[in-house]
């Protein structure tokens with residue numbers, strides 16, 4: 001899961017200050033407002049329902065998503081439902097979806113030593129490659145929790161790192177902690193996500209959505225197929241470009257160099 005910290009349920013004032021400081025540290029500046037309107041859909045952990053229901057909805061629109069996998073969750077079951085299998089990785093990869101990296105054991109990058117985080121993600125990369133996934137290009141912080149040291153270390157392993165700061169990525173963004181907006185609940189909870197679709201329409205940028213399970217009775221951090229489809233329809237109507245996180249980030253690089 002990624003979301004518990006988004007509500008700062010475990011956080012007092014000190015934790016909130018630390019998180020704010022971390023967002024200002026170990027930054028890798030990237031300009032995400034280069035004239036394009038980009039959207040990415042991502043699924044953390046990831047449950048089978050994201051690989052089946054979630055992928056099917058994106059594919060209805062001709063799009064592909066990003067799946068942030070913790071290898072330790074393979075064949076597991078938890079509050080998100082059944083978790084991914086090797087067959088899910090193979091099918092998603094064959095259909096052009098991106099397999100990204102979470103930590104192997106879903107460890108929290110803010111409270112583990114950088115060397116522990118580094119070992120963990122190396123194991124995760126090895127296990128995901130063994131399952132047939134290409135070398136992951138992007139990473140998502142479990143629980144959305146980062147530290148300056150983890151950002152520095154992980155920034156060397158991945159093209160970009162995704163956090164959970166609720167924002168559209170624009171001119172002065174951080175490739176080591178990209179913002180992302182949660183998709184949670186059912187179609188009746190679409191207002192927040194749709195407000196960010198409207199926000200993106202106001203100026204070029206890169207809007208990344210994330211969720212977990214995609215099923216009729218989702219867990220606290222997941223959404224229904226109805227919510228995902230409703231947001232997809234709004235994105236489609238707006239005419240934005242939709243691509244996996246790694247691909248969108250790569251699309252921004254040549255423009256940066258040419259600038």
Ligand SMILES: [Zn+2]
Nearest residue numbers: 001002044142
């Ligand atoms: Zn997670």
